[in-house]
Amino acid sequence: xxxxxxxVWRKMGKKGFSSTSRALKSxxxxxxxxxxxxxxxxxxxxxxxTLHSTTNHGPPPPPANNSNEQTAAIIDGKSIAEExxxxxxxxxxxxxxxxxxxxxxxxxxxxxxxxxxxxxRNKIKACEEVGITSxxxxxxxDSTEDEVLNVVSCFNENxxxxxILVQLPLPQHMDEEKILNVVRLEKDVDGxxxxxxxxxxxxxxxxxxxxxxxxxxxxxxxxxxxxxxGKKAVVIGRSNIVGLPTSLLLQRHHATVSIVHAFTxxxxxxxREADIVVSAVGLPNIVRGNWLKPGAVVIxxxxxxxxDPSSEHGYRLTxxxxxxxxxxxxxxxxxxxxxxxPMTIAMLLSNTxxxxxxxxxxx
Ligand SMILES: NC(=O)C1=CN([C@@H]2O[C@H](COP(=O)(O)OP(=O)(O)OC[C@H]3O[C@@H](n4cnc5c(N)ncnc54)[C@H](OP(=O)(O)O)[C@@H]3O)[C@@H](O)[C@H]2O)C=CC1
Ligand SMILES: Nc1nc(=O)c2c([nH]1)NC[C@@H]1CN(c3ccc(C(=O)N[C@@H](CCC(=O)O)C(=O)O)cc3)C=[N+]21
Numbered sequence: 001x002x003x004x005x006x007x008v009w010r011k012m013g014k015k016g017f018s019s020t021s022r023a024l025k026s027x028x029x030x031x032x033x034x035x036x037x038x039x040x041x042x043x044x045x046x047x048x049x050t051l052h053s054t055t056n057h058g059p060p061p062p063p064a065n066n067s068n069e070q071t072a073a074i075i076d077g078k079s080i081a082e083e084x085x086x087x088x089x090x091x092x093x094x095x096x097x098x099x100x101x102x103x104x105x106x107x108x109x110x111x112x113x114x115x116x117x118x119x120x121r122n123k124i125k126a127c128e129e130v131g132i133t134s135x136x137x138x139x140x141x142d143s144t145e146d147e148v149l150n151v152v153s154c155f156n157e158n159x160x161x162x163x164i165l166v167q168l169p170l171p172q173h174m175d176e177e178k179i180l181n182v183v184r185l186e187k188d189v190d191g192x193x194x195x196x197x198x199x200x201x202x203x204x205x206x207x208x209x210x211x212x213x214x215x216x217x218x219x220x221x222x223x224x225x226x227x228x229x230g231k232k233a234v235v236i237g238r239s240n241i242v243g244l245p246t247s248l249l250l251q252r253h254h255a256t257v258s259i260v261h262a263f264t265x266x267x268x269x270x271x272r273e274a275d276i277v278v279s280a281v282g283l284p285n286i287v288r289g290n291w292l293k294p295g296a297v298v299i300x301x302x303x304x305x306x307x308d309p310s311s312e313h314g315y316r317l318t319x320x321x322x323x324x325x326x327x328x329x330x331x332x333x334x335x336x337x338x339x340x341x342p343m344t345i346a347m348l349l350s351n352t353x354x355x356x357x358x359x360x361x362x363x
Contacts, residue, residue, distance in 0.1 A: 072298075072330040075224050077216075081342035084219075085130055088349050092131040095353075095362055103356030104133040105163040105189065105348075106155040110148060110174070111141035115305075116167050123165070126345045132352055135161060145174050149182055156184045162359055163189030163352035168241065186358065189351040191215075192241065200248050208358075209351050214246040216343025217278055217299045218253065224332055226276065226297050228253040234271045236260040236287065236320070237280035242301055246278050267291070279320040289325025298326055298333040301340045 096102050105127055109120045120136065127134040135158075137151045148170070155161045164187045170176050180192050188196055191211035199205040221228055233255040237243035247257045255276065260267045268291040271277055279287050280301035292298065302320030319336035326333055334340055357363065 070327045072327045073224070073332040074327075075220050075299075075332050075334045075339060077220055077334055077339040078337075078342045080220060080223055081216075081346040084343075084346040085126070085349060088132075088346075088353055089130045091353055095356065095360070096131065099360055099362055101356070101360055101362075102131055102133055103162045103352045104135065104158075104160045105165065105352045106135040106137065106158070106161045108137045108139070108148065108151055108155075108164070108166045110139045110143055110167070111171050113169075116169075120167055123345055123348060126349060127352075130349055132349060133160065141171050143171075145178065148174065148179055152179065152182045156182070156187065159359075161187065162356040163187055163348075165190050165348070187355060189348060189355055190241075191245065191351070197240070197245065197248075200245060200252075209355070210249065210347075211241060211245040212347035212351065213242050213280075213301060213340060213344045214249045215347045215351075216340055217246055217301065218249050219347070220299060220334060220340070220343055221276065221297065224297075226332065228255050228276065231255050231275040232258070232273055233276040233278065234258045234260055234274035235278045235280070236267065236271065237282075237301075239280065242280035246280065246301075250276070250278070277321075281320045283320060284318045285320070285322040287321040287326070289322060289329045292326055292329045294329055295331045296329070298330045299340060300334050300336050303336060303341060 092102055105123075107120050107123060109116060124134045124136060135155070137155075139148060139151065148166075152164060152166065155164045164183050166179055166183065168176065170179065181194065183190075183193055185193055185195055185208060188209055189212075191197070191200070191207060191209040196207040196209050197211075199207040200210060218228075228250065233247075233250045235243050235247040235250065235257060236259075238247070238259050238261045243259065243261075247259050250257045258270055258274070260270055264270065268288070271287065271291040272293050274293060274296055276297045276299070277287070277292065278299040278301060281287075282302055282304060284302070284304040284306050286302075287298075287300075298321055300319035300321040300323075302318075304318050304320070305315045306318050307314065308316040317337050319334075319339075321333070321336075323333070323335065
């Protein structure tokens with residue numbers, strides 16, 4: 001049976017338990033061939049969406065000739081993610097019919113951050129839509145580290161849980177490293193365990209899971225027909241969850257990778273050399289149009305709330321990249337929202353399905 005089971009852990013122990021269970025949108029003059037995506041290199045990733053892609057992504061129309069106009073193709077992460085999710089729905093249903101099991105994802109949320117609550121809600125909704133069972137543990141902000149570790153251990157032992165996600169950031173008083181280290185390697189669908197990360201970094205090694213956002217970025221490039229091998233890539237940001245694994249993954253795909261961070265001198269000059277720019281900084285509009293080489297492909301991971309009295313909630317989301325400028329210089333660009341974000345969730349579902357297939361030896 002599919003659905004969400006909500007577990008609320010409190011300081012006094014367990015209290016409440018209820019069981020409820022494409023695409024390039026506009027086009028450019030750089031002549032992309034929209035290919036069937038090759039599977040990710042030497043990584044254990046299901047081929048369900050790479051081999052049975054149904055959307056017709058191309059071909060691109062003729063080049064724009066007015067240099068003041070938009071030239072970049074918009075990489076439509078939302079529709080690519082939808083396509084992937086529909087493939088996952090099919091696989092979950094095939095699994096259910098064949099062995100009577102569906103994948104299970106457990107999400108642990110500590111505290112009351114509005115953004116984290118929204119992200120977690122979106123992840124659970126996405127699980128429901130594809131038929132993955134979700135379990136959620138909500139802990140109060142002032143929980144102890146041991147209480148969180150206990151919840152992780154429970155999910156580690158629960159055979160119906162194939163993936164465990166500890167929503168980050170954790171409250172300040174908690175040791176993130178200690179908690180992430182306890183997630184069982186076979187259930188680490190975020191790919192944040194140091195062994196998964198180490199295996200991602202090392203030649204000839206295979207991580208069990210690749211972190212979702214970086215995997216989503218690569219998938220967007222591959223599905224948009226962007227060649228990675230031999231290209232110069234710049235990753236702006238080096239966080240454990242986005243920048244670092246993205247640079248490792250680009251290297252695995254044989255790009256020549258530079259990393260720009262808060263201490264980098266002349267970041268614009270380094271970025272301007274890149275054929276592929278991935279930005280994961282968290283500062284709105286830090287990447288200006290003049291940071292980009294004409295024809296560069298831009299993947300904007302940044303998801304930054306900026307005040308906007310004209311929008312419903314008084315704010316809107318914007319990327320790290322100054323979109324209006326970049327769209328005139330780049331050959332392809334992801335929008336925010338609607339670019340990388342939906343792919344992160346699709347990759348989480350994919351990793352969870354992958355994990356369940358591995359656990360049940362279902363092919
Ligand atoms: N769409 C999605 O699915 C996701 C989006 N995000 C978004 O991506 C962004 C980054 O997230 P995350 O990686 O977690 O953030 P972190 O704050 O953990 O990391 C930010 C990185 O940016 C670098 N940085 C900071 N200032 C500058 C600067 N002026 N120039 C160059 N580099 C700089 C930092 O460098 P240093 O290491 O030197 O401090 C650091 O490596 C955020 O907007 C976040 O909301 C995050 C996860 C998923
Ligand atoms: N353990 C853990 N794993 C994560 O993967 C993780 C995390 N912690 N902590 C926070 C970041 C952030 N993150 C996002 C996921 C989806 C969108 C997303 O779907 N964004 C939509 C917009 C969503 C909206 O409108 O609010 C979009 O860009 O179109 C954004 C950001 C995952 N993270």
